[in-house]
Structure formats: structure tokens, C-alpha cells
Amino acid sequence: MLLRLLRKSLIKRKSRVGIAIISVIMGIAMVSALLIISLQVEEKVGDELSKFGPNLVVLPQTESIEVSVGDVELGSVSEQQYIEEQDVVRIEELKYSKNVRGIRGIAPYLFAVVEVNEVSNVIMAGTWFDQVRNINTWWSVEGEWIEDRNDTKKSIIGITVAEKLNLNIGDLYNIKYSSFIKMEDGNSTYFEVDYTFEVTGILTAGSDDDNRIFVNLDILQTITSKEDKVSMIQVTALCNKCSTDVIAAEIEGKLPNVEAKTVKQVADTQMQVLDKIESMMLLISIIALLASALGVMTTMTTSVVERKKEIGMMKAIGAEDRKVASLFLSEALIISIIGGILGFIIGVFIAQYIGESVFQSSISPNYIVFPMVLGISIGVTIASSIIPIRRALKIEPAEVLRSI
Amino acid sequence: MSKVVIKSENLTKVFDNNTRALNGINLTISKGEWVTIMGPSGSGKTTLLNILGGLDKPSNGTVFVDGKDITKLNSRLLTKYRRENIGFIFQQFHLVPYLNAVENVMLAQYFHSIALEQDAEEVLERVGLKERLTHLPTQMSGGEQQRVAVARAIANEPEILLADEPTGNLDQTNGKVVLDLLESLHKEGHTIVMITHDINIAKRSQRIIKLIDGKIYSDKSTRVKSKNPDKKILKNISKKIGG
Ligand SMILES: Nc1ncnc2c1ncn2[C@@H]1O[C@H](COP(=O)(O)OP(=O)(O)OP(=O)(O)O)[C@@H](O)[C@H]1O
Numbered sequence A: 001m002l003l004r005l006l007r008k009s010l011i012k013r014k015s016r017v018g019i020a021i022i023s024v025i026m027g028i029a030m031v032s033a034l035l036i037i038s039l040q041v042e043e044k045v046g047d048e049l050s051k052f053g054p055n056l057v058v059l060p061q062t063e064s065i066e067v068s069v070g071d072v073e074l075g076s077v078s079e080q081q082y083i084e085e086q087d088v089v090r091i092e093e094l095k096y097s098k099n100v101r102g103i104r105g106i107a108p109y110l111f112a113v114v115e116v117n118e119v120s121n122v123i124m125a126g127t128w129f130d131q132v133r134n135i136n137t138w139w140s141v142e143g144e145w146i147e148d149r150n151d152t153k154k155s156i157i158g159i160t161v162a163e164k165l166n167l168n169i170g171d172l173y174n175i176k177y178s179s180f181i182k183m184e185d186g187n188s189t190y191f192e193v194d195y196t197f198e199v200t201g202i203l204t205a206g207s208d209d210d211n212r213i214f215v216n217l218d219i220l221q222t223i224t225s226k227e228d229k230v231s232m233i234q235v236t237a238l239c240n241k242c243s244t245d246v247i248a249a250e251i252e253g254k255l256p257n258v259e260a261k262t263v264k265q266v267a268d269t270q271m272q273v274l275d276k277i278e279s280m281m282l283l284i285s286i287i288a289l290l291a292s293a294l295g296v297m298t299t300m301t302t303s304v305v306e307r308k309k310e311i312g313m314m315k316a317i318g319a320e321d322r323k324v325a326s327l328f329l330s331e332a333l334i335i336s337i338i339g340g341i342l343g344f345i346i347g348v349f350i351a352q353y354i355g356e357s358v359f360q361s362s363i364s365p366n367y368i369v370f371p372m373v374l375g376i377s378i379g380v381t382i383a384s385s386i387i388p389i390r391r392a393l394k395i396e397p398a399e400v401l402r403s404i
Numbered sequence B: 001m002s003k004v005v006i007k008s009e010n011l012t013k014v015f016d017n018n019t020r021a022l023n024g025i026n027l028t029i030s031k032g033e034w035v036t037i038m039g040p041s042g043s044g045k046t047t048l049l050n051i052l053g054g055l056d057k058p059s060n061g062t063v064f065v066d067g068k069d070i071t072k073l074n075s076r077l078l079t080k081y082r083r084e085n086i087g088f089i090f091q092q093f094h095l096v097p098y099l100n101a102v103e104n105v106m107l108a109q110y111f112h113s114i115a116l117e118q119d120a121e122e123v124l125e126r127v128g129l130k131e132r133l134t135h136l137p138t139q140m141s142g143g144e145q146q147r148v149a150v151a152r153a154i155a156n157e158p159e160i161l162l163a164d165e166p167t168g169n170l171d172q173t174n175g176k177v178v179l180d181l182l183e184s185l186h187k188e189g190h191t192i193v194m195i196t197h198d199i200n201i202a203k204r205s206q207r208i209i210k211l212i213d214g215k216i217y218s219d220k221s222t223r224v225k226s227k228n229p230d231k232k233i234l235k236n237i238s239k240k241i242g243g
């Protein structure tokens, strides 16, 4: 009966209900667009940001790292010259920080100077390729990337190295690593390691990286007997209310033995613009939702006033408050569901438009947004129906039925 | 003497604007009685009916229905009382305009318990509207609309029917149809309290209570004449004489 009653009453008052639905649609469309964009923002901006490479570099606190000194023995090789590999995990925890919107990549590097094919000294870098790929998106690798962090044979060599040593994809080459290792008794012992790698990829980076050889972090740590040690960590973090410096400070606070340097400030400006766009959209959404609420409230109030006699009669013949309220609540529910669905569809288009004009790329709707906005739609509509419904419940049947 | 259904004692109603609409009404209505309330405009008829029907509360006095004082009920229980004990028939019909005849009757069933279309159709059949089941109020004559309203009032088999000028908006023919309907309901044993201004309509009930200024001015059985034939004869004689 309730459904029948609702259907008839909604059809009868099409235009009023239509206005309420339209006001819900407008608000929900804005909110949908905002949510769709925010959910994709990390990715979109991350992509933009990656064009600039890492924005943070984490170094051990001491100045001298092996890279800059070559294979010259250092008098006192202190542990502090390296960062512990487990610090990567600590840095990853930053993603829960309120200053950080998201982390695109964290790539640890261990550098060592090796002699290749007994002729040339080259800097060899051990790293995680899956992370490097996220950070140095412009790297162009001919051949194949190294997908498995545990691979011990593959290497990607910089184009300059390839040319100088006349190495091609598929070639094997020997490296020799020599160093002093500090023994437990305090003395240092000289040791040498020979190893063979295969060229699986040739890198063109347009930077110093072209002069390097890249292998998995693990194998280089083993070769150099520097288990769990890294020389440097590159981080691409998206900041919130941006200043990357804040994140740098946070890293230093977390890890006392490191120095975090901000590299690129370009991205900060980008993120700031994004923050502004987002807060503007949030504001617009709130205003749009308020307008929706007002629209629904007005429609519902008009509906109650118009149907005063009807409500009075219902109460006179014994309708409980619960049943009278459910009549209007169901009406609100229907309005909110229709408005929510249509609003979401329109929101997808708005998001698309904004995506194209702001990011110059299309935005694919994230369907998680749908249940979210439907919830918002139902919540706002029901909430704004409460006052009109209370008004309906206050109607005195004797009074309204008396007046002709 | 049959069972007392309604008993009011010293019923007084003073509205906020100090209008004394009812002033000490003592009234007893038995089960199955058909009572008419008459009186000039503003004499308190509607106010009395509203209080008996649980739509309003008196300023003073009590109303016992089936031995229970309804003036002590809170609004939730009063709603329940109306739902279960009273069938209202209004001068303005107050049908829901976008619902057809069956649905208007089902509405009362829905508020009472559950709406059953077949039962609603049967009730409409009882009031002679078998052919008008799916008509909207606007597609029916006033008499038909009022019969739908009567069907709605009796849909849940209430003990008491309260009708405030049920024929007030109807022409004579339609008014008669509705009255015939009330008469048959009376014969089925319903207790009916009805307000009218029309003495001819009032005469069809058993008992006429006349209110003036919120007080009972007279309370007479309409059958009194047949018990006292002499007066009737006298009247007829005087007519013939032309006196
Ligand atoms: N809600 C109210 N507030 C103030 N005064 C009221 C209210 N309802 C009724 N009255 C007054 O109470 C008195 C009795 O009203 P009531 O409606 O009972 O009269 P009635 O006998 O039904 O008259 P009618 O024949 O015109 O319908 C009138 O003077 C009326 O103005």
C-alpha cells in the first residue's frame, strides 16, 4: 500500500518532485565530480610529478660516500656512512602522515666502484627496479627491465658505458670489486670479488645515470659485503598543503642518522595549485549540497502545506506518526536515490571535463564513488526532510479538517 | 437497557480565545443507537463530536467509551483509539484526490493493519459502488464520494461512526442515498452519532439532542410521537380546521 500510495502521490506531483530531484542532482553531480577527481588526483599528479624525478633524496649523515671517493680506502669506514635498508620501511610509513598525500616511489641505491672486464672503472648501482621505474619515469630502456628483485644475473647498463666498453644486449661481462673489510678484531682486511653479469637492457637517461651500471640491490650488497646497507634513497612523495621541506624534516625526525634533501621545488607549486583546485571544489560541493538540501526542504515543506488536509485526515482516521513520517521519508528516499544516480552520471561527465581541461587527460570514473555519493544523497535528502516531516506530524487533525 | 458505549460527564471545552464551546455536557449513548446532534451554528456540535472521537481534548469532564476514560489517553493512545473504535465521515469527504475509490478505502486498512484490496472492494460493494472501484474522487458525484468515505469509515469495523454533517455538501437525492446507507449500518448494529441542520434528516435517527450555547437544550427520542398518538391526531385535526 505504501508503494502504491507513493507512486500515485509522486506521479500526481511530478513537477514538485522533479524540482527536488533536480536540486539533488546538482549537488550530487558536484560531489561526484570532486570525489572522482580526488581519487584519481594522486595518480594524475603523481604522473605529472614523476616527470621531474624524485623530490627527496635521503643520504647518510656523513659527507663522504663511496661514490665520490672511488675505491680509495678510507681510514675509518664507519657504519654511519650507510643507511640501513630497513629505513626504507620507516620512510614508507610516511604515507600515513598528514603532510603526505601519497608516495609514488622509494628507491634505495647502493653504489660501488667496480672494474669491468679488467679495463675500466664504472660506478655500479644496486637498486629496486620496480621503484626506480616509478620515480625515473623518463628512463628509456632498450631490452628488458629487471622485474625480480632477487635476480642475480641481469643488469641494465648506461648507454655511455655500453658504447665505451662495446657491450650489447645479451653480452656477458666480468666485474671485479675490491675493498677493505673491517674485521671483528678492529683490523681491516683486503678482499676481492669477481662476478659475471649479463647485459639485459641499455639505459638512456640523459643524465649521469648513463655512466652507470644498474643491478639488483641484493646482489650488489652481497658482492660488496654490505648486507642491508644503502648509500642513498630517492623518494617521490606527494605532499599535502605543500612544502616538500616539511616531509624532509619529518624524515629526519624519524631517522636520526640521515639527511633528507629536497631536490625539486617545481612539483611543490604544482601540488599547491592542485590543493587550491581541490579546496575550491570542496567548497563548491558544500555549497551545492546546501543548495540541494534547501531545494529538498522547500519542496517537502510545500508538499506538507499543500497536503495539510490529507495529512489531517490520515491522522484523524488513526494513522500513526510512524506511518505518516514513513510516507514522507520514503518520498525523500526515492528523490534521493533518483537524484543520486542521475547526479553521479552527470558528475562523471563533469569530472571528465575538468580532467581534460586541468590535466589534459581523460579521467576514468571510479565506481567506488557511486555508493559514496548515493549515501551522501540519501543522507542530505533525509536530513533536509526532517523539519518538514516534523511539521507534518504537528498537524492537528481537528484544526485542519474544521477549516473548509 | 442495552450496553452503554459512550458516557460523558460534565464535559466542558474552553478554547484558547476563551470561547466556551461546551459547557457541562452529560450524555449517555447506548450500543446501536443512532443519535443526531442539532443546534444553531456555533453551539458546539463539532466540538462535541471531536471530543467524542478523540480528535480533541476537553478542558474539563470525562468521556468514557466502553468504560475507559479517553480524556486520560496520551496522543499515541488516542490515535489508536480513533483507529480502532471510530469511523469518521466528514462533510468535505476528505478523500485523497490521487487515489481511486478502492485505494482510499485501503488507506484506512493500511493505517489500521494491512491493506487488502479484495476486502476494500467488498466494502465498496456494500455501499453500492461496485461499478466505481477504480474511479478517482473527481470522477465521482458528491454522493458517490461520500459513500466512498462511508466505506472508508466502516472498513475496519469500528464500533462507533461519527458523521459531521455527512449530507451537508449533497443534494437531496444524494443525501438520501447516504442516509439510507447510514440507516442500514444502524440496522447492522453500528452506533452512530451524526450532526445535521436538517430536521428531516434528523428524524430518520432515533434520538435528537439539541445543543444551544454548549449546553444540552433538549434530548428526545424521535419515536415519541408514535407512543403518543393523541397529539398527532390533534395536530391533524387542527390542520383541517385551518387553525
Ligand atoms: N479551535 C478553536 N479555537 C477557538 N474557538 C473555536 C475553535 N473551534 C471552535 N471554536 C468556537 O467554538 C464554538 C463552537 O464551535 P463548533 O464548531 O463546535 O460549532 P458548531 O455547532 O459545529 O457550528 P456549525 O454548525 O457552524 O458547524 C464556536 O463559537 C467556534 O467559534
Ligand SMILES: [Mg+2]
Residues within 6 Å of the ligand: B045, B046, B047, B164
Ligand atoms: Mg460544525
